[in-house]
Amino acid sequence: MPQLSNIHYSRDVCVTAVRDYYRFLTKMYLKKSDVIEPPPGGWPTITSDCVKDLGKTDKVGALLRHLPYIRAPSDDRDKAHGAPWCYFADWQSHCRSVSLGRTNGEDMRLVSQSASLYEKVPPHVIGLTSGGRDNPVFLLDTELGIVHWHECPGEIRYNPSREPVEDDPYDYAPDNEADWRADAPAWAVPDFFEVLKDQFRALHFIPISSRSVLDVYAILGRSTNGMIPMLQDIYRQHGWPEIERYHKRECLEAVQSALEERYPNSADRREDM
Numbered sequence: 001m002p003q004l005s006n007i008h009y010s011r012d013v014c015v016t017a018v019r020d021y022y023r024f025l026t027k028m029y030l031k032k033s034d035v036i037e038p039p040p041g042g043w044p045t046i047t048s049d050c051v052k053d054l055g056k057t058d059k060v061g062a063l064l065r066h067l068p069y070i071r072a073p074s075d076d077r078d079k080a081h082g083a084p085w086c087y088f089a090d091w092q093s094h095c096r097s098v099s100l101g102r103t104n105g106e107d108m109r110l111v112s113q114s115a116s117l118y119e120k121v122p123p124h125v126i127g128l129t130s131g132g133r134d135n136p137v138f139l140l141d142t143e144l145g146i147v148h149w150h151e152c153p154g155e156i157r158y159n160p161s162r163e164p165v166e167d168d169p170y171d172y173a174p175d176n177e178a179d180w181r182a183d184a185p186a187w188a189v190p191d192f193f194e195v196l197k198d199q200f201r202a203l204h205f206i207p208i209s210s211r212s213v214l215d216v217y218a219i220l221g222r223s224t225n226g227m228i229p230m231l232q233d234i235y236r237q238h239g240w241p242e243i244e245r246y247h248k249r250e251c252l253e254a255v256q257s258a259l260e261e262r263y264p265n266s267a268d269r270r271e272d273m
Contacts, residue, residue, distance in 0.1 A: 001166035007188045009145035011063050014189050018128075019068050021193040025082065027243055028200060029207035029252060030070070034080050036092075037068045043092035050095040053105035059142045060126045064091045082129075083196055084205050084215035089130035113137060114150060117180050140189065147192035148184035153217045161198035162191040201241040203232045208255060209268035227263050234258060 022035045042065030051061035070082050072090035082088040089112050097103045109118040112127030114137045121127075121139060128138040128147070137150035146165055149157075165188070169181035187195060199205040199215070207213045208231065214220070216228055234254050239245030259267040 001163045002188055002191070004144055004146070004165060004167045004172065007145045007165070009142050009189075011059075011066065011142075013145075014063055014140065015066050015068075017190045017193045021196065022068055022070065022082070024197050024200070027246070028240070028248065029210050029213070030080055030082075031210050034071050034210075035068055036071050036090075038066055038092070042066050043095070045092045045096040045099065047095065047099065050098050050105075053098055054095075054108055055105055055123055056126055057123045057142065060124060063140075063142060064095075064126065067091070069093070078211065080211040081207075081213040083136060083199075084213045084218070085134060086129055086136045086213070087131040089128060094130065111135075113139065117150060120176055120180055122174075122177060138192070139184070141186075145189055146186040147189055148181060148186045149192070150180070150184045152185050153215075155204075155217055156195065156199065157185050160185070160187075160195060161202075162187060162195050164191075203235055203240070206231050206235070207252070208259065208266060210252060212268055224263055224266065227259075227266065230258060230262065231255060 019037075022030070026032045026035060042062075046061060046065045048058070048061065051058065051064070054060075069090040069092060070080055070088045072093040073079060079087055094103070094108055098105060098108065106118075108130070109121070109127075111132075112118075112130040113121045115133070117137070117139075124143045125139050125141045125148075128140055129135055139148040139150065140146075141148070165186045169178045173181050186192075196205070204216045205213055206215065206228065220227065235241075235251060238247050238251035238254065240251070256267055256269055260269070
């Protein structure tokens with residue numbers, strides 16, 4: 001298992017891992033136009049004042065300025081999942097809102113680090129997601145070069161496709177951080193995003209449209225009995241997980257047609273695929 005002594009933080013490695021992950025999503029279901037890239041000098045809205053208001057370090061600010069993001073649309077109904085039930089943070093948009101007084105740093109820490117953790121997360125750790133109470137929480141540590149997955153599903157935590165960090169947080173973290181770190185498995189940044197991709201490859205994470213993703217771990221109710229294997233079959237019939245054989249548009253259309261016929265409450269025909 002990887003040890004912290006062999007893992008090092010690199011802004012470029014983090015940016016590459018996030019960019020590669022988003023590109024992977026666009027090949028499976030996400031619209032290419034939903035991913036936005038920073039200008040050459042970085043996102044101008046992510047100012048030093050905003051980073052300070054967030055209570056984060058300059059190193060965190062430098063990372064956020066150079067990350068690509070899944071666009072935060074003006075209508076929340078058009079927001080796209082980056083993982084099951086999960087909205088990734090669009091920090092260039094969030095910082096604009098902070099600078100305009102529409103929100104503040106404390107509120108942004110709350111929605112990106114969870115109500116139970118936001119006062120315990122140190123300034124060099126940043127949340128990669130933002131959303132409501134049930135939104136997954138991914139915490140990237142810019143000192144250690146790892147990502148913690150808060151409340152990671154047991155099926156992933158105890159049977160991961162990539163080895164998590166071996167070190168015990170009680171051996172290296174301050175007392176006020178050790179508990180939450182110990183309860184949240186961690187991976188080196190590139191490995192973390194490979195874990196997510198592996199879940200999509202295995203169809204444990206399943207898109208039902210270009211903006212919505214569910215997983216096999218949630219209890220969906222009797223009205224959706226048989227829906228998961230049906231969706232998995234449709235993806236496999238369209239070539240998944242072999243990217244070179246996979247037909248994205250045809251697959252997503254077939255998914256919607258099947259949902260409309262058998263599970264209409266789960267269908268999503270709000271836009272062309």
